[in-house]
Amino acid sequence: MTTQPSARERVLAAYEDLLINDGPRAATLDAVAAAAGVSKGGLLYHFKSKEALTEGLLGKLAELAAVDFELMANDPEGCASYYVRTSVFGGTVFDRCVVAAMRLAQGEDSTVRAAFLAMHATWYRLILEDIGDPAVARAVMLLGDGLYFNAALFGLPTDAKNDGGTQDAVDVQSLLAVVRQLRSSVRA
Structure with a gap:
């Protein structure tokens, strides 16, 4: 049985994908939340800012x-x-x-x-x-x-x-x- 990645893991994966495919400018909090399939509030629960997202990465x-x-x-x-x-x-x-x-x-x-x-x-x-x-x-x-x-x-x-x-x-x-x-x- 495979476990689903947590919302935090999905957010980090989405951030990685956006950075790799589209670059840092495209990796906005809104874009990361959308790519991860979470609300912006859900993203902010795990990462309070883009700097926190980078720290997570x-x-x-x-x-x-x-x-x-x-x-x-x-x-x-x-x-x-x-x-x-x-x-x-x-x-x-x-x-x-x-x-x-x-x-x-x-x-x-x-x-x-x-x-x-x-x-x-x-x-x-x-x-x-x-x-x-x-x-x-x-x-x-x-x-x-x-x-x-x-x-x-x-x-x-x-x-x-x-x-x-x-x-x-x-x-x-x-x-x-x-x-x-x-x-x-x-x-x-």
Whole structure:
């Protein structure tokens, strides 16, 4: 038996959808309430303002990031491999939350930027503990960030046959081999 999402969860999901599909300007309280199927009063019961709605989104992002950090720290292939392997946009709840928050980060909201800085700092710390070299850890992060950016922006498929001259797909396994080489070169 599936449980129906609460009104609060529906409001946050509607806010995410509006941010992702239409941008921050379209994500008004009225639009969020309508998209969530609740009255504006119902929305205001859970989130007193647009700032409170953003705080709710950032709280959800922090919870999902904490789960991701735990998975990353315990990955048998290492934190660096985990970061690159999971940097393919997969449309997960975490991915959607990240993209929605990224839309807000493009504006002037310093709380959203601070949330991303904190997430990035934790990812970096975990990768550095795995790799042991700050420059190589940063290179791994940039590799994963570029992979995520390209997948989210261009929708590039992964691990498909590339025709040789175009960027039809991203071969994640080849990138993971590069991460293993980088890790080996630091430990040698």
